[in-house]
Amino acid sequence: MDDARRAGLAAWLPDSFSIVGMALMSGGAIQQNWQLDVVADGTPHAWVLRTDQPATLSHSRPRAHEFALLQEAFAAGVAVPEPLMLCTDLCVIGTPFFIMRRLDGIAAAHRIVRSESLGGGRLALVAELGRALARIHTIRPASAALAFLSPHPNMPAGMRFVTEMRAHLDVAGVAQPILEWGLRHLERHAPASAEIVLCHNDFRTGNYMVDQTGLTGVLDWEFAGWGDKHEDLGWLCARCWRFGSPHEAGGVGPRAALYAAYEDASGQRVDDDAVRFWEIAATIRWAVIALSQARRHMSGTEPSLELALTGHIVPELERDIMLATS
Amino acid sequence: MTDLDGAALLDIARQTLLADIVPALSGDARFKALMVANAMAIAARQAQYGAVAEPADAAALAAAIRAGLRDGDKDLAQTLLELARARCRISSKTAEKAG
CATH class of the missing domain: 3.30.200.20 (Phosphorylase Kinase; domain 1)
Incomplete structure (x- = not known):
């Protein structure tokens, strides 16, 4: 400066x-x-x-x-x-x-998922993540301070997602049969309408900070919007955000501990089927984002090795989509 | 010099990068050098396996899937899974092992 x-x-x-x-x-x-x-x-x-x-x-x-x-x-x-x-x-x-x-702690996903002790240990950290999500989801569309967020359309959140993703694919103009297959699967299996809450929409390992004792803060709020609470749970649990770790909740710990802490803090049941639905949705959303980043490189407007390599993430996401839907 | 093909050349170049150059780097330069090594590995596998056979008319297929005309088509699901796996063989070494 x-x-x-x-x-x-x-x-x-x-x-x-x-x-x-x-x-x-x-x-x-x-x-x-x-x-x-x-x-x-x-x-x-x-x-x-x-x-x-x-x-x-x-x-x-x-x-x-x-x-x-x-x-x-x-x-x-x-x-x-x-x-x-x-x-x-x-x-x-x-x-x-x-x-x-300014918060203390680290956000580096690869370090967090490999550590047995960061964030107070795997079980403690996963429980903190569940409680943090439960608190985020107490924020409701009535909030006057958040009137700038687009209202949720009058349809189940899953159908809103399918509609949005198809629109992105149409704008890009490149046929993606595997992503279409995944979206059609979601269209046929969309959960019924759930209560609409504030979703962080990028709540995953790498976007929060931890120190040795626990979670110090949730970062990167720029994608937040109204949706179904299971959207955030699915994004956190999706295989593509486990960073190679076998632990299903964010690569950090067991899924059951995440659900239990969320249910305890919110007093609301987590619908495992709905979370699985949003894990497929997460995989499709990340593929759509990765494709658009790769296009920025390929179009010549923004030559970048990092953007080009992001495009090579897509096949693994496509394989995950097919394994989850066929 | 006919026995050293492009893939093999990329492979030895990448090994040299990783063994002799990356250890001398740190921070952003190291991160970028590792990205270069990753890109070389992908290009080498592309040279080795050749182009992935894409569906004949991807646009028509995508439209039919969206319209629900291919719901429950197990053969198509298998074809698309094989397509994803073929792309993974080139894009991602870990994905090839995992699935």
């Missing part, structure tokens, strides 16, 4: 806060995360400033929406980075930003 932006930020912060350190954190093609250290009355505060990349035409959720999601989740008792301040005034650092408390 150049001197002018940093000075703008320093002037915007309440008088008692002075900036003692700022460093760009890794990752994020669309968003930037800055490690921000401030001192107020002799007390150090560890924060993260999240903003858009300058000169990025952002199609992702605006920072103000992401901030509102974090506020709602925090108020519902979900472990998240506490949202502290939001600034949509472009005169301060040139882009909208918000500040949240």
